[in-house]
Every structure is written in C-alpha cells, then in structure tokens.
Amino acid sequence: MATMTITVETQQESVAVKPCRFCGADLQHTFVDLGMSPLCETYPAPADLNRGEIYFPLHVYVCSKCFLVQLEEYESPENIFSDYAYFSSYSESWLKHADTYCANMQSRFGLGEESFVVEVASNDGYLLQYFVRRNVPVLGIEPAANVAKVAIEKGIPTLVKFFGTQLAGDLVSEGRAADLVLGNNVLAQVPDLNDFVEGLKILLKPEGILTLEFPHLLRLMEHNEFDTIYHEHFSYFSLLTAVNLLEAHGLQVFDVEELVSHGGSLRVFACRAEAKTHPLEQSVARVMEDEERAGLGAVDGYKNFAQRVKETKLALVEFLLKAAREGKSVAGYGAPGKSATLLHYCGIGKDLIEYTVDRNHHKQGRFLPGTHIPIHHPDHIQETKPDYVVILPWNLQSEIMKQLEFIREWGGQFVVPIPMATIL
C-alpha cells in the first residue's frame, strides 16, 4: 500500500507542475483554488438544459520568479471566443469611459486625420466609434465573428482575427503600422503572452504609443474580487509583472493611471524602449511602491488570499441561508461572466437565488451556466417584487442601484456579495 501511495503522489506532482506563461519557471505555488466551474460566457438556451456542461478547474497559481498570477489554459481560445456573448455597448458607464479615453488620447498625443489607431479585441466597436466621430482613422481586430459583425455594421473597419506577431507583421508590411495601439481587457485573455506583446511592439510606429488596460491584481487581492477569476482570464497582472513583461519585448512603460473600472484597473502607457520620446512619469514608481508595500514583490505576499476568499464565501452563504429560512425572496441582477465563479465556488443555485435579470437581450430567456438560474428581462423585478436583489456585476453597483431605486417602494434591499456580503 505504501508503495502505491508514493506512486500516486509522484504522479500528482508531475501533473501539477506547469511552466509560467511569461517566464517559463515551474508553477509550484497555489494562489487560490476555486474548485470546478463551467465556461462562464456560455449561456444555455432552454433546449440545451438537458445536455450537461463541461466543468474545468479554477486552480490559480502564482509564479515565484515573475509573480504572474495565472490559470492554466483548459479550453482553446477558439472555443471560448468564437461566439462570445459579451457586447460592450450595453453598459452606459463603460461607453462614457471609452468616450473620455478617446478625447484624452486625442488631445495628449495630437491624434488626427493623418493618424492610425488599432484596437486589439475591439468588441462591437463601442470604443473605436468615438475615434471615428473625431475623424481619426481606425482598425478593430476582434476574433468573435458575431461581435465583429455588429462593429462592421456600425461602419467600423474590423478584422475577424486573433492578434499576434503574424498579424502585426502582415499589417506593417501593408503600410498599416499604428500611431496608437490599444488593448482593453484583453491581456488577461491571451494564451501566448509573449507572442501577443511582441506583436504589439511590431505594430507600433517608431514613435507610436501603446495603452493597455487590465484589472489590477493589487485591487483584486485587496477587495477579494475572486469572482473576476474565470477560465477566459488566463493571467492577472500587477504593474511590477506588466512592466517586466513589456520590457522583455522592448517596450518602456512611461505612465500609468489607476481606474475604477472592473473593481480597480490600470491603464499603462508604453512606447518603444529606444524611442525615449516620453518622460517617465512618477505614477509608475508610485504604483510599484504600493505593490511592494502590499507584498507583491515576494511569493509570501500572495499566501493569505485564499483564506480571505473563503471568508467571503461564508458570509454570502450565511446571508442567503438566513434569507431562505425567513422566507424572503432573493433575485439577482445581471448575468456577468464573474457570476459563474461566484455561484459555483459558493455552491449557490436557484434554491437560494430564484432568477436573475439582464438588460442584454441576447442573454434573456437563457440560463446562467451550470446553476441554470434563469435570466429574465429587468421588468421581471417590478413584476415579482423580491425582498433582496443581489447585484452580481458589483463593479456597476451605483449605476444599477440608481436604475432599480424603485425596489425601495416595496421595502426591497440591495445586496453586494464582494468584498463581503453587505445589505444596502
């Protein structure tokens, strides 16, 4: 028996050790293990409900050499992103964010009719439309055909392709190098990070600017935002790691902005290292110091996260059990990708959250993956008058509370699950 046990352990270890997506070091430290969950952007239709779904592990590692927090790639990007249900244009605050960004970039870097802007993972053109309105020529690159189609119909030139060194090289050889390359919330979704970042550099004109937005790992950890971890997001970045990644590909980060979007994001500004056109802003050192102080510069700094995540689960489940015991009705609001992680990790089904609603009509009439909690039109809340509404996209909390202020008429209350279940 003893021999068998040893053999099994050896096999488990050899299965567990994978190379880091950026630096190639062996991944040996668990950041958090969230159990099994289905792909979060696949919303079953009524006809699919008896078919069963595939669950994948959400076991997150931190690299002890470069501190990239990462998930293995369990499903190919082609399967995840080819019919992606996320349409950016459905959030008002997100549109405003995009408009402001375009205005700022135009004035700061003097973009005009002679410039060329390329957005990688351009979604339905929600951002590029603001450059088009300002007469700045654009190109979107978007792998999800159904989403790209919406952009093209709006008059935004869009290539239905995955981005990497090959596509970047093709564009440059056609004379389409860019003055501005931007990638918002795409870095996390890239399986071959090194090829992607190298492609970004290739696509830049010698004096070109790159901006990347991604959720800030420091805020994810501070606010227990574990539900932003899902299979579509392979990597989670601190500024420390992002700077090293870009430097490894000849790109210099010269400025960084801290944004409130997605629970706390970073927008980094970079240029070719040899360009030296832009002075290094103090913001870069300041954010990196914050991260060092929080312990992100050593593997020990990542150790306590899993325990805090567990506390968040206990608080939410305690609230829902108490509400159920008291005979209160609980509905959800929103059907974001992050709800799949939250609900599966916490073991919450439709016995505890009866239904959810979403403004995106592509999701209405469908079901949340795995839990099969039905997704209705938002009017369903007015019709059923639940005692509690759990806001699943907590990053849009204030916008949603404003829209649903009417639930106060029947004594309804809002619940935010993260960082710790709170009744508002």
Ligand SMILES: [Zn+2]
């Ligand atoms: Zn690494």
